[in-house]
Amino acid sequence: MTDTRTPCMVLGDRFGAPPDFGIVLGSGLGALAEQVEGKTVASYDQIAGFPMSTVAGHAGQLVVGKLAGRSVALLRGRWHLYEGYEPTQVTIGVRSLARWGVKALVVTNAAGGVSPRLTAGDLMLISDQINLTGQSPLMGMPAFVDMTTAYDPAFLETALAAARDCGVDLKQGVYAGMAGPQYETPAEVRMLAAMGADAVGMSTVLETIAARHAGIRVLGLSCITNAAAGGSNGIGVDHKEVLKTGAAVSDRFAKLLRATLPKLQV
Numbered sequence: 001m002t003d004t005r006t007p008c009m010v011l012g013d014r015f016g017a018p019p020d021f022g023i024v025l026g027s028g029l030g031a032l033a034e035q036v037e038g039k040t041v042a043s044y045d046q047i048a049g050f051p052m053s054t055v056a057g058h059a060g061q062l063v064v065g066k067l068a069g070r071s072v073a074l075l076r077g078r079w080h081l082y083e084g085y086e087p088t089q090v091t092i093g094v095r096s097l098a099r100w101g102v103k104a105l106v107v108t109n110a111a112g113g114v115s116p117r118l119t120a121g122d123l124m125l126i127s128d129q130i131n132l133t134g135q136s137p138l139m140g141m142p143a144f145v146d147m148t149t150a151y152d153p154a155f156l157e158t159a160l161a162a163a164r165d166c167g168v169d170l171k172q173g174v175y176a177g178m179a180g181p182q183y184e185t186p187a188e189v190r191m192l193a194a195m196g197a198d199a200v201g202m203s204t205v206l207e208t209i210a211a212r213h214a215g216i217r218v219l220g221l222s223c224i225t226n227a228a229a230g231g232s233n234g235i236g237v238d239h240k241e242v243l244k245t246g247a248a249v250s251d252r253f254a255k256l257l258r259a260t261l262p263k264l265q266v
Contacts, residue, residue, distance in 0.1 A: 002088040007049040007096040011073075014042055015064045018101035019071030020266050022094065022216075023257075024207060026109035029223060030059050030076045031250045032067075032257065039065035044077070049096070051089050053077035062093075068258040073097055080202055082181035087137040091210035095137075098214035103266040104155075105211045106257070108221045110245075111199040112184070112228035114192045115173060118199060119224065120245050123170050123256060125159055126151050126220030130176040130197055131205040138213055145213045155219040159260045166259040168252055173198025175222055177205030189228045200228055217266070221256070223249055 011018075025032060033039070044050040044060040053060035055077075063074040075093045079085045088095075094105060111124070118124060129150055138145065156172075163170035176192050178184065180202035184192070192200055199222050211218050225245035 002086070002092050003049065004092065004096045004099045007047050007092065008099040010047050011096060011100045015040060015073070018097075019064060019073045020103050021070055021072045021106060021261065022075065022097040022102040022104070023072055023106040024075045024078055024094065024108060026078070026203065026223065027055070028110055028225065028245065029108055029250060029253060032254050033061070033063040033074050033076045035254060036063050036065040036067050036072065036074065039063050050092060051079055051085055053079060054083050055080065068261045070261045072261075073102060078203055078207070081133055081135060081179045082202060087135045087139065087206055090206050091137040094207045094210045095214065098211065098216050102216065104217045104219070104264065106219045106221065107204050107207050108223070108253070109175070109201045109204045110225045111175060111201040111222040112226050113198070113224045114176070114189055114200055114228050115198040118171060118173065120226050121249050122224040123168065123249065123252060124199055124222040124224055125156060125170055125172045126175045126204075126222055127156060127172050128174045129205050129208060129220070130174060130195060131209070133177055133179045133205060135179070135206065137206050137210045143213055145209065147209070147212060150208050150212055150218065151220050152217040155217060155264060158263045159219060159256070162260040162263055163256055166255055168256045168259070170256065175204060175220065176200045178202055184228055192228070199224060219260070219264070221253075223253060
């Protein structure tokens with residue numbers, strides 16, 4: 001297990017008391033960090049024990065400050081299995097925030113739409129997940145974590161109410177996490193649909209497992225940036241398009257989070 005003691009000490013020394021919320025920003029969604037007030041920023045190479053984030057759309061920064069009146073720590077960039085990292089490295093940010101004392105986690109991602117009711121530009125509240133990575137950050141530990149409510153039911157209801165109040169159309173669905181880095185084949189997308197997945201991506205599921213193991217409540221949000229393979233008249237999937245769509249919905253994404261955070265009870 002990748003040790004979190006050193007990064008946790010760095011966080012405490014550099015930022016002081018832990019904020020209420022940790023927020024993991026997915027591909028193309030990093031602009032939210034610009035709205036943080038009174039922020040202090042540290043690049044990942046300044047936090048001992050943090051790997052580098054190597055994927056386009058992931059700045060590799062921890063941003064601490066206030067958002068919508070709540071204290072937050074934003075992971076502006078995450079780590080993925082397909083970068084060659086182990087599950088405990090993929091989850092080092094979430095586990096370090098938990099050890100520091102963060103009370104709740106918001107995980108966000110860019111995802112492909114599996115369900116035909118989802119189209120590019122939709123925001124989807126994650127109601128549950130399917131871990132198809134073949135990995136777990138808890139390997140080697142006697143950690144039989146109950147995942148019945150991986151995504152906190154009270155948080156889900158709060159986010160839905162906040163979306164209605166601020167006029168943001170918010171869908172709900174099941175997120176499937178795969179290892180990547182290749183996008184899914186049409187046959188794999190059909191398999192995912194048969195399994196009950198509504199959206200698919202290459203992140204989030206391990207972070208949520210780690211957070212639940214640490215006793216942290218989780219809210220999950222997907223930005224549907226494209227139709228998964230075979231779901232858009234046979235048009236292929238491209239990472240540049242994922243980033244472009246993520247940037248295009250960033251205002252609605254920020255509006256939703258700013259409406260939701262003040263209402264979450266932690």
